[in-house]
Structures are given as C-alpha cells and as structure tokens.
Amino acid sequence: MPPILEMRGITKEFPGVKALDDVTLSVAEGEIHALVGENGAGKSTLMKVLSGVYPHGSYDGEIFFDGAPRAFRSIRDSEDLGVIIIHQELALIPLLSVAENIFLGNERATNGIIDWKETHNRAAELLARVGLEENAETIVDDLGLGKQQLVEIAKALSKNVRLLILDEPTSSLNENDSAKLLDLLMDFREKGITSILISHKLNEVSKVADTITVLRDGSAVARMDCADGVDEDDIVRNMVGRNLEDRYPPRGTHAPGEVAMAVKNWTVHHPLHPERKVVNNVSFSVRKGEVLGIAGLMGAGRTELAMSLFGRSYGRDISGEVEINGTPVDLSTVRKAIDAGLAYATEDRKTYGLVLDDTIRRNVPLANLPEIAKNWVVDHGREAEVATRYRNRLAIKSSSIEQVTVNLSGGNQQKVVLSKWLFADPDILILDEPTRGIDVGAKFEIYTVIRDLAAQGKAIIVISSELPELLGVTDRLYVMNEGQFVGEMPTIEASQEKIMSRIVKSGEDA
Incomplete structure (x- = not known):
C-alpha cells in the first residue's frame, strides 16, 4: 500500500x-x-x-x-x-x-x-x-x-x-x-x-x-x-536500548512478618446513591514485608475500598473496623490516616496525585510538610534537599528539581507521586494502578521500588487491572467482584485463568 x-x-x-x-x-x-x-x-x-x-x-x-x-x-x-x-x-x-x-x-x-x-x-x-x-x-x-x-x-x-x-x-x-x-x-x-x-x-x-x-x-x-x-x-x-532479562524483579527471600493492617467488615455506600453498597462487608489483612494484590474488573470496588480507607475520601455511611499494628485506629480524615501510617497513591496522578503546575521540589514534600518546616514556615533549603534526595533515589529524569511536573513523562510523574508518599514514611502503602500509562523500563523501576519497600518491612497493597503485573510483583492476591472479596490465594498458586474463574463464578452465584 x-x-x-x-x-x-x-x-x-x-x-x-x-x-x-x-x-x-x-x-x-x-x-x-x-x-x-x-x-x-x-x-x-x-x-x-x-x-x-x-x-x-x-x-x-x-x-x-x-x-x-x-x-x-x-x-x-x-x-x-x-x-x-x-x-x-x-x-x-x-x-x-x-x-x-x-x-x-x-x-x-x-x-x-x-x-x-x-x-x-x-x-x-x-x-x-x-x-x-x-x-x-x-x-x-x-x-x-x-x-x-x-x-x-x-x-x-x-x-x-x-x-x-x-x-x-x-x-x-x-x-x-x-x-x-x-x-x-x-x-x-x-x-x-x-x-x-x-x-x-x-x-x-x-x-x-x-x-x-x-x-x-x-x-x-x-x-x-x-x-x-x-x-x-x-x-x-x-x-x-538493552536486553531486559526480566519484566519483574525477583521476589525477596524474606518471610512476611506480623499483621500490619487488618480490616474487618468494611462497608461503603455510594456517595450519591446511598442505597447502593460499593464495598460490602469486606475483611482482609496485609503483613509487614508483604506485597498484597487486589484483582478485579473495573467497577469491582477496588478503588472505592482504597479511597474509603484513606481518610474516608470516598463514600458515605462507612462502617467497619481497622487495626494497624494490632491497635484500633481512627481513619476518619486524611490527616488521621497519614498519622496512623497509611498512604494512598491514587490511580489518577494528574488530578489527585500531583500539583501539575508546580515543581518537583514543591511536590515531593507535600505529604509531610512539618518535616521540612520550622515554626510553621517551610525551610526552602530542606525542601530542596529532600526533593534532590528522592529525585536521585527514584532516578526521576528531569532537567532539575525546578522542573514543573506537568512537563515530565508519565513514568517520571508517577515517581514523583511515589516520592511524596515515601517521604511520609508510611507503614502501609496502597498503590492504585501504579504503572498505568508508563513504559516497560519505568515499570521495572517501580516494581523494584515496591520490592525494596517490602524488604524494608513495609506492607504494600497493589491494585491493578493488569493481571500479569499482579502475578509478577505480589506475594498474595485477593479477588474482588461487585464490592466483595470472592477469592484469596498465594500468588505462586495463582493464574489469570484462576482469577477470572473466581470473578465469573461469583457473578453466577450472585
């Protein structure tokens, strides 16, 4: 032609x-x-x-x-x-x-x-x-x-x-x-x-x-x-420009530790249609040093679950209990959730994850501003030091920390989002579609960060629509459908077919 x-x-x-x-x-x-x-x-x-x-x-x-x-x-x-x-x-x-x-x-x-x-x-x-x-x-x-x-x-x-x-x-x-x-x-x-x-x-x-x-x-x-x-x-x-031997970094040899977060009977109603339950009596746990995956089709309630846990950022008439490190916690506001050791990296980095018109230097410390302030005034030297440290740690490709984040590639924007939450030093990090719209090289770098955090004892929850990603990076999986968990399995025993069969079977039983 x-x-x-x-x-x-x-x-x-x-x-x-x-x-x-x-x-x-x-x-x-x-x-x-x-x-x-x-x-x-x-x-x-x-x-x-x-x-x-x-x-x-x-x-x-x-x-x-x-x-x-x-x-x-x-x-x-x-x-x-x-x-x-x-x-x-x-x-x-x-x-x-x-x-x-x-x-x-x-x-x-x-x-x-x-x-x-x-x-x-x-x-x-x-x-x-x-x-x-x-x-x-x-x-x-x-x-x-x-x-x-x-x-x-x-x-x-x-x-x-x-x-x-x-x-x-x-x-x-x-x-x-x-x-x-x-x-x-x-x-x-x-x-x-x-x-x-x-x-x-x-x-x-x-x-x-x-x-x-x-x-x-x-x-x-x-x-x-x-x-x-x-x-x-x-x-x-x-x-x-090189051979990429593996799409995913190797799993660590460390065994997961004690339960970092336990969620019991968590129920969330739709904010505009209160008669509808978007999360229905969900209970689960994640351990220190564990990468836990949540699989499901779009609309299954995965993001709604994550956002409702993170300071009740979504939903109404929320009920249930959460324990972090064995102690009941109040997650009723975003500030309380952060103070309790919880972080949430949104699936929509452009709308909710970043201040796009601001620089890397200003974005990185946002979730932990008291750490770079003296008498409630931001120390700009400390701000620059923190931004430079995370720019180097996550290999953010930019002209400098003064580059505006809207001009970064999607993968580098995602690294800025991760930097923001890593600086907050959470015990539990929820990553919602962490590699959406980014390339295989940047994906591998983010997977490596996830495995490194798990090796440090952090509890990581990964929500992803890409089943190969969940199978490649997690230790254990929950399957979610229509607001409920319909399956749980160690990742080494999981497959795309098993995950989809749990979703289909739960739909038939409903």
Whole structure:
C-alpha cells in the first residue's frame, strides 16, 4: 500500500531539550501503525507535530499527506484533511450529552440554528458504527471510561476521519473494554481507515499492528513489520536500548512478618446513591514485608475500598473496623490516616496525585510538610534537599528539581507521586494502578521500588487491572467482584485463568 503519511527529518526542540531528532515515519494507507517507546521518547510530541498542536514553523522537517506537502498551522488544518487525534486525556464535556459532544465545534446547523433532529439521528448512526448502545441524549458523565472512549471515536468519525491517532486509548480501560476497542480498530482497517496507535501494552500492539515504529530518546530506532509475527522482547530491547532479562524483579527471600493492617467488615455506600453498597462487608489483612494484590474488573470496588480507607475520601455511611499494628485506629480524615501510617497513591496522578503546575521540589514534600518546616514556615533549603534526595533515589529524569511536573513523562510523574508518599514514611502503602500509562523500563523501576519497600518491612497493597503485573510483583492476591472479596490465594498458586474463574463464578452465584 502507498503511504498516506510521510514525516521526514522531524526535529523539535524545547528550551534545553531536543524532544525529536531527525525522525522519519512512513504510514501505509489502511494499516494500523503502532508507535512505541519509553515515556519521554517523543511519541506524543511527534503526533502533536503531525496534528498541528505544534504548528508548522515550530519544528524542522517535512510532512506529506496523500503525497502532497502539508503545513498544518492548527488542529483545524489537520482535521480538515481527516487527520484526527484522540489524546490520552479525553476531550469531552462531562455535563453535555453524547450528541452535543460528538458535534461540538462541528454542529449540524442551518443559518446558525442547530438542527437537533439531524444531530441526534446522525449521532445515533455514529454510535451504532462504534458499537455503543447508548441513547445520543445520555449525559457523558453518566458513562464509564470505556464508553467515553467510544464517544471520542464517534466524534472522530463525524469529521470524516482518514487517519485516526490514538494516544494510549486503553490505559484506563479494563480488559473487556480494551478488547472491544482493538476489535473496532481492526474493523476500521477493513473499511480503509488508517490508524496510528500509541500504546505501552505490548500484547495489544502485537495483536493488532501491521507495522511498529520504535522511538528512543527522540529518535526513530527501529521499524518492525508484523506480517510474520513480532517478538515482544525485540520491541522491549529496541525501546530501552538493552536486553531486559526480566519484566519483574525477583521476589525477596524474606518471610512476611506480623499483621500490619487488618480490616474487618468494611462497608461503603455510594456517595450519591446511598442505597447502593460499593464495598460490602469486606475483611482482609496485609503483613509487614508483604506485597498484597487486589484483582478485579473495573467497577469491582477496588478503588472505592482504597479511597474509603484513606481518610474516608470516598463514600458515605462507612462502617467497619481497622487495626494497624494490632491497635484500633481512627481513619476518619486524611490527616488521621497519614498519622496512623497509611498512604494512598491514587490511580489518577494528574488530578489527585500531583500539583501539575508546580515543581518537583514543591511536590515531593507535600505529604509531610512539618518535616521540612520550622515554626510553621517551610525551610526552602530542606525542601530542596529532600526533593534532590528522592529525585536521585527514584532516578526521576528531569532537567532539575525546578522542573514543573506537568512537563515530565508519565513514568517520571508517577515517581514523583511515589516520592511524596515515601517521604511520609508510611507503614502501609496502597498503590492504585501504579504503572498505568508508563513504559516497560519505568515499570521495572517501580516494581523494584515496591520490592525494596517490602524488604524494608513495609506492607504494600497493589491494585491493578493488569493481571500479569499482579502475578509478577505480589506475594498474595485477593479477588474482588461487585464490592466483595470472592477469592484469596498465594500468588505462586495463582493464574489469570484462576482469577477470572473466581470473578465469573461469583457473578453466577450472585
């Protein structure tokens, strides 16, 4: 197939950083082309150059689309030719309807008056095309993430998409929703729509991609044809520039110690629908030096459980008991939870985990400000010392501790979140989706931090939608479904099939 897109010699610089260095990318018409690389490799930057987010003139190099040179000066310019990008952070208005979102900025109107009948009819056609069985008048905020992702794709189809760019489209989805989205991409391929897929989930890339381009440190280092299959280890080797013998660090030889935290009969009601129990009479324990995993499908109640334990940050009418180190504790506020030795690293680092517009120096000490203050005034020298120590300890890639966290890659942002909680020196650390949206190299570094903390006697609880991750990093697993724990097993006896069978069986018994 002839190329629909060619990017030649693309170089993009920011102050003090060369984000892209002479990158060439060729995408054949009608293929699924995967773009992979570590966080900070330049994938999103390259796509922002292509889509006009970084306009022509702000970079060096040439872009050819449909065989003709293009100079996109805005997103509107690229969209007019059918180049549509769906960013990792969805660009939907939560309180508008599905139909209103699909045609936002592209309204069905005559003489400036919106034709609502045409809007809803056309939206219904687009929803059917992406396999979303929802009324076009449904408010977007009432949809789950998987369905919102499909609304974004329907929105792209409304603009007569020819090249669809998806940046980490499955990073927030469960396995079922991810599979549906990948099937949709393959269906688009049959209909002649070209896709560029940015993803850290190499199993998904291997499943659907026709061609893979690997970026490393702002350069295109490999192009791989998937016609005869592709080895994930080869992809990883090109991504990180070395052999990665293991995806997970070895488990320690130490045995878990005494019970660090015991939760008894924990029940949480939905904050808006108090008749609904999102966590139903859950009891569990985690030991010192143990990495405990909680598996389950999206909506099982895992995050709700974690947030409700951490200072009752979620839910209402919460009941149950918690003991830490054998003593009953009051976790009714976040401050009390921290003082009791509990920490919670949220699954949504951008919204809840970081002050994105502030620096590494300011973010790292946030959970333990008294430690860097004198007479309630922050000691800026001590603040810088702490930030530098954790920047070095977790190998945070940045120009300095003065770099603003919004400009860090996802993996390095996650390391700042971990640094914040490590400085608080908790006894029990809850990690909710700790490697969401980050690359295999950064994942390994975070897994190593988890194992090191366990070796120091910390109790770690890991919530993850990636079953291989739970099997690779934990010592023991609970399986959660519909607000209840439906299984428990040592990780050495666990498998993806066993975990899923517990979930399915519990659903049948309900």
